[in-house]
Amino acid sequence: MRSSDLTVAVFESANMAPEWRHADARYSSYFVPISCKVNLQYPMETYAVELVRNFPAAELINPSTEELENGEEDCLAGNLQYRDLRGFTWDNVADVLQRETALFERFAAAVDRDQEAERFDEERADALDELDAIWDLDLGTAAATLALSALGAVPVASCNAGGFGGDHVAAFPYVAFYIGTAEPAFILSIAETAGLGLDVINPGLGRLFGRTNFDLHRFAGCALASSQRR
Numbered sequence: 001m002r003s004s005d006l007t008v009a010v011f012e013s014a015n016m017a018p019e020w021r022h023a024d025a026r027y028s029s030y031f032v033p034i035s036c037k038v039n040l041q042y043p044m045e046t047y048a049v050e051l052v053r054n055f056p057a058a059e060l061i062n063p064s065t066e067e068l069e070n071g072e073e074d075c076l077a078g079n080l081q082y083r084d085l086r087g088f089t090w091d092n093v094a095d096v097l098q099r100e101t102a103l104f105e106r107f108a109a110a111v112d113r114d115q116e117a118e119r120f121d122e123e124r125a126d127a128l129d130e131l132d133a134i135w136d137l138d139l140g141t142a143a144a145t146l147a148l149s150a151l152g153a154v155p156v157a158s159c160n161a162g163g164f165g166g167d168h169v170a171a172f173p174y175v176a177f178y179i180g181t182a183e184p185a186f187i188l189s190i191a192e193t194a195g196l197g198l199d200v201i202n203p204g205l206g207r208l209f210g211r212t213n214f215d216l217h218r219f220a221g222c223a224l225a226s227s228q229r230r
Helices: 005-013 065-070 089-107 113-125 140-151 184-196 215-228
Strands: 155-158 176-177 199-202 205-209
Touching: 089 113, 089 140, 089 215, 140 155, 140 176, 176 199, 184 199, 184 205, 184 215, 205 215
Parallel strands: none
Antiparallel strands: 155 176, 176 205, 199 205
8 A cells, every 4th residue: 555656745735745354362462562673784764854743633534434435446545556454453463563573674684675675576466465465565664554454543555765675755654544443542642652753634634654764663563562451
């Protein structure tokens, strides 16, 4: 669900740089540290963005049921590559956290990350398992996207700002979402714990964003840990 050029143009104009899913009990014993453990040899870009947290629930909106059901065909929120990623479970989040961590290590060892990004895109084009392909999401945004889904939100677009190679148009890593059935205060509390930015952009979309390549992944870890304590 990587955002198309059109989507990013729409979001930037609004001050934005944005029956197979089954649960079991595995996540109840899955421990995720609050800090993301990554190979620090990987270039740690810092993106020029202020991590504000201004997330008034009254400004959030939801699309209609019809708009959600037709979202992939009608390009929900203007995203030509929109995929319906509602209904993920915390088991899915735990799995993708592990998958992203392994990919972080792989990219840290790569001599040329643009070439590694090309290889990864080729691999996941043929992948039979959506987890292996991280649901065609940008590396660094996948776990946060699924965590927002597990919280009840409706992810609509995301971008890693090119932190793991390739051409990307966003200025910093983000995930944009409709609030869905999620609790705004709970998402805000997780963003505060994880140290991420969170705001509302037109037309009533939430935007979760970070200042490094690993911030969104850290949010997902915090979300999973918080869900286990509830």
